Each structure stands twice: as C-alpha cells, then as structure tokens.
Amino acid sequence: MAERNMEKKWFTISVYSENNVGLLNRISGIFLKRHINIESLNVSKSEIENVSKFTIVVYTTPEWVHNIVGQIEKQIEVIKAFSHSDEETIYQESALFKIASSLLFDERNIQNIIKESNAQIVTVSRDFFVLSKSGRRSEIEEMYEQLKPFGIMQFVRSGRIAVSKAEMQISKLIKEFNQ
Structure with a gap:
C-alpha cells in the first residue's frame, strides 16, 4: 500500500439514520474495536424530517475511515454515512x-x-x-x-458541527428509501 495512504489526518464522519435507541452504542463500539478514539461527537436532527445526523470527528488513516464508514452503514437504522477530510468541510x-x-x-x-x-x-x-x-x-x-x-x-x-463543501446526495437517497 502507498505510504501516503497510511498518514493519519482529521476526518469528519456524517451518519444519517433513523433515531433508534442503542444505535449510538453500536456506532461507538465500531470505533472501540479498532482502538480509534472519537475526538468529537454531535447528534442532531438533520435537514431531512425524522432523520438524525451524527457528526463524528476522528484522527486516523484514510483506509481506516473507509472501513469504519462501511461498518457504520451495515447498521440497520443507518441510511447513509459519509467521510470528509477537514479540507472538504466547513x-x-x-x-x-x-x-x-x-x-x-x-x-x-x-x-x-x-x-x-x-x-x-x-x-x-x-x-x-x-x-x-x-x-x-x-x-x-x-x-x-x-x-x-x-x-x-x-x-x-461542543462537538464539531459540519457541512460538506460538496453536495451530498442524501435527499435523493431518502426519496428512494421512502419509495
């Protein structure tokens, strides 16, 4: 694997989900298993009705953040998860x-x-x-x-609050999800 991919940096993970009891525990367990510390966590309602947004900040490698997003998306209540570097977020x-x-x-x-x-x-x-x-x-x-x-x-x-600079296709996904 290229040396560059192994460099740790800050990532903001955005998780859109149904608001279910126990999801936070399962998500934090994904980080715990990999010994990755959650530096910041914020949960709020999102731009989509009845959908929560978790904003999680971690310091890790691009490879690990990719794996974590994949694991988070396997949770039943999770609609979609995204990761962005600091340069890609406000x-x-x-x-x-x-x-x-x-x-x-x-x-x-x-x-x-x-x-x-x-x-x-x-x-x-x-x-x-x-x-x-x-x-x-x-x-x-x-x-x-x-x-x-x-x-x-x-x-x-507080924990970090963030929006991506690029458009996230979450609204389109929600429409498909509800059909």
Missing part, C-alpha cells in the same frame, strides 16, 4: 466560559480578549459572567489560554 465548535464578574470590570485585558476574539457576553450576574465563542477548535483553545490566567470558573466545548 466546520465549527462552540464554547461557554464562566468567569468571575469582578474581572469584567476590573481587568482591561478581559475586555480586550472578548473584543479581539469576537466572543459574546451571554449573561452577567453579580458573581459571574458567561462568554460564548464559536469557531475553529484552535480559536477556542487560544481564547481558553488567554483567559486561563484570570481564572475560568467553568468551561464547556
């Missing part, structure tokens, strides 16, 4: 930062971080304020590192 994550309120007023640097990172203040209370930041993981990590010295009371980051 993606973002979101994060919330909870910070002590006193810093918002006393630390000029906090105001600069908020402005420069295009973060939004979601709420302000007597004891804390909450910032929301959407963007690439690297942008969120950069903001985290900038805020860390001031003290982050709580932090949470």
Whole structure:
C-alpha cells in the first residue's frame, strides 16, 4: 500500500439514520474495536424530517475511515454515512466560559480578549459572567489560554458541527428509501 495512504489526518464522519435507541452504542463500539478514539461527537436532527445526523470527528488513516464508514452503514437504522477530510468541510465548535464578574470590570485585558476574539457576553450576574465563542477548535483553545490566567470558573466545548463543501446526495437517497 502507498505510504501516503497510511498518514493519519482529521476526518469528519456524517451518519444519517433513523433515531433508534442503542444505535449510538453500536456506532461507538465500531470505533472501540479498532482502538480509534472519537475526538468529537454531535447528534442532531438533520435537514431531512425524522432523520438524525451524527457528526463524528476522528484522527486516523484514510483506509481506516473507509472501513469504519462501511461498518457504520451495515447498521440497520443507518441510511447513509459519509467521510470528509477537514479540507472538504466547513466546520465549527462552540464554547461557554464562566468567569468571575469582578474581572469584567476590573481587568482591561478581559475586555480586550472578548473584543479581539469576537466572543459574546451571554449573561452577567453579580458573581459571574458567561462568554460564548464559536469557531475553529484552535480559536477556542487560544481564547481558553488567554483567559486561563484570570481564572475560568467553568468551561464547556461542543462537538464539531459540519457541512460538506460538496453536495451530498442524501435527499435523493431518502426519496428512494421512502419509495
């Protein structure tokens, strides 16, 4: 096999499925058997009524991602699964930062971080304020590192959400599936 195919890189796997109990367990089992860590997972409704979309991010080889997509598609509830490299997708994550309120007023640097990172203040209370930041993981990590010295009371980051740059023929498949 060509050496190039063995290089690991980031892949986003999109899985369109019926929303059935237990499917997430079976999908995660496919990764577990291959010792591939799921870096990010998001499940939501999709553009198609009554169809869920799993967005799974993994760091692996093109060969492994191809095999995984094939295994996922063997699940009865799965309508179709796709994999895309980072270059083939448009993606973002979101994060919330909870910070002590006193810093918002006393630390000029906090105001600069908020402005420069295009973060939004979601709420302000007597004891804390909450910032929301959407963007690439690297942008969120950069903001985290900038805020860390001031003290982050709580932090949470979402899984990746993504759309492919190329058209996915899922709507056509759904029409065929329902006929």
